[in-house]
Amino acid sequence: MPEEFPPLKNDLLLRAARGEQTERAPVWVMRQAGRYLPEFRAIRAHHEFFEICRTPELATEITVQPIRRYSGLIDAAIIFSDILVIPQAMGMEVLMNPGPSFPDPLNTPADIAKLRTTVDVNKELGYVFAALTRTRHELAGEVPLIGFSGAPWTLFAYMIEGGGSKTLQKAKSWLFKYPEESKSLILRIADVCVDYLVGQVKAGAQLLQVFDSWANELSPHDFATFSLPSLKLIATNVRARIAAEHLPDVPLTLFAKGANARSSITAAAGLGYNVLGLDWCISPEEVREVVGDSVALQGNLDPNVLYGGRDAIEREVQRMCRAFRAQAAPKGWIANLGHGITPGVDPDDLKWFFQCVHKYSSSTHAW
Numbered sequence: 001m002p003e004e005f006p007p008l009k010n011d012l013l014l015r016a017a018r019g020e021q022t023e024r025a026p027v028w029v030m031r032q033a034g035r036y037l038p039e040f041r042a043i044r045a046h047h048e049f050f051e052i053c054r055t056p057e058l059a060t061e062i063t064v065q066p067i068r069r070y071s072g073l074i075d076a077a078i079i080f081s082d083i084l085v086i087p088q089a090m091g092m093e094v095l096m097n098p099g100p101s102f103p104d105p106l107n108t109p110a111d112i113a114k115l116r117t118t119v120d121v122n123k124e125l126g127y128v129f130a131a132l133t134r135t136r137h138e139l140a141g142e143v144p145l146i147g148f149s150g151a152p153w154t155l156f157a158y159m160i161e162g163g164g165s166k167t168l169q170k171a172k173s174w175l176f177k178y179p180e181e182s183k184s185l186i187l188r189i190a191d192v193c194v195d196y197l198v199g200q201v202k203a204g205a206q207l208l209q210v211f212d213s214w215a216n217e218l219s220p221h222d223f224a225t226f227s228l229p230s231l232k233l234i235a236t237n238v239r240a241r242i243a244a245e246h247l248p249d250v251p252l253t254l255f256a257k258g259a260n261a262r263s264s265i266t267a268a269a270g271l272g273y274n275v276l277g278l279d280w281c282i283s284p285e286e287v288r289e290v291v292g293d294s295v296a297l298q299g300n301l302d303p304n305v306l307y308g309g310r311d312a313i314e315r316e317v318q319r320m321c322r323a324f325r326a327q328a329a330p331k332g333w334i335a336n337l338g339h340g341i342t343p344g345v346d347p348d349d350l351k352w353f354f355q356c357v358h359k360y361s362s363s364t365h366a367w
């Protein structure tokens with residue numbers, strides 16, 4: 001029997017994700033549960049990062065912190081976790097000190113043998129499912145809950161680099177030296193992502209976002225060769241499994257950061273995702289020209305605008321609303337930053353960002 005959850009009181013996000021017109025744009029921000037919040041830092045001071053991810057009570061508490069603080073202004077919660085729980089589930093050790101680090105990364109294709117041959121997501125990632133279910137109850141229907149996964153290319157790159165990297169030299173060496181092994185490992189990661197995302201829907205996620213944070217590092221040709229097939233496999237198989245298992249038909253968002261070539265956007269819009277997330281390096285008008293109304297869009301304020309003070313935030317939100325054609329009739333647009341909020345932002349400046357989005361994306365605002 002699927003869990004019963006409290007009825008949803010605010011479905012702006014889900015309606016916009018399906019391309020519908022809304023009375024104002026729904027808004028949330030990537031990394032909204034994080035270090036810019038003193039209430040997050042207070043918990044983090046006493047707990048390791050992955051300990052929080054693995055403890056549903058703590059993950060739920062942190063997920064709802066921004067919902068509590070910005071109640072009435074914020075339109076979605078995103079489950080507190082990390083994209084790197086998938087490499088962990090596949091058998092790799094990942095530490096967070098302070099950025100991610102893998103003590104034993106994949107150096108050559110021979111190291112693939114170190115990964116688990118099959119991954120039981122219920123066993124390895126059941127703690128994320130428990131956190132989602134708990135959070136759905138805790139939210140009491142105030143806003144929808146987003147589940148997420150890393151994209152296979154981005155996860156592959158972390159598993160080979162062993163952490164952050166400026167050049168992705170090691171991961172790219174694999175692509176060019178071992179293209180077939182790379183493609184097959186990327187698809188193997190995609191299969192785990194599918195099980196993981198379906199499990200999240202079962203546990204209560206109401207929208208799923210796939211983060212391809214390192215898509216910007218690939219040429220349009222390599223994005224098409226190495227990343228797109230796995231992104232398509234995820235959308236196709238998640239939808240098929242959701243239908244077969246009679247689960248809710250949740251919207252899917254793809255955030256392929258910096259995959260801004262015309263050919264990449266055209267291809268991304270045809271993969272089966274409902275929403276494309278945009279970073280700030282492309283103009284929304286240009287993307288609309290390419291994709292028409294075939295997908296909803298999410299984004300795309302430069303996160304550093306939040307350091308510009310209130311006038312700048314207001315001015316740039318106005319510009320963003322115009323660019324997404326959100327004056328008078330926002331349609332198929334979810335307001336967000338173009339990447340995660342950074343630790344130095346003043347939480348009151350984020351509040352002002354939310355207020356400006358409410359004002360300038362409202363169908364009743366006179367321009």
Ligand SMILES: Cc1c2[nH]c(c1CCC(=O)O)Cc1[nH]c(c(CCC(=O)O)c1C)Cc1[nH]c(c(CCC(=O)O)c1C)Cc1[nH]c(c(C)c1CCC(=O)O)C2
Pocket residue numbers: 029030031032033034035044049078079080081082083084096098099100148164211213340
């Ligand atoms: C690439 C990536 C990672 N993790 C994630 C991505 C994709 C999004 C993106 O591109 O930013 C996704 C992620 N990570 C986290 C969330 C939680 C939900 C949210 O509020 O958005 C989400 C959705 C928590 C986190 N993940 C991390 C933190 C900070 C760690 C801490 O508390 O010490 C949080 C709140 C750590 C993390 N995790 C990762 C990095 C590179 C780092 C270190 C850099 C940084 O600190 O921003 C990997």
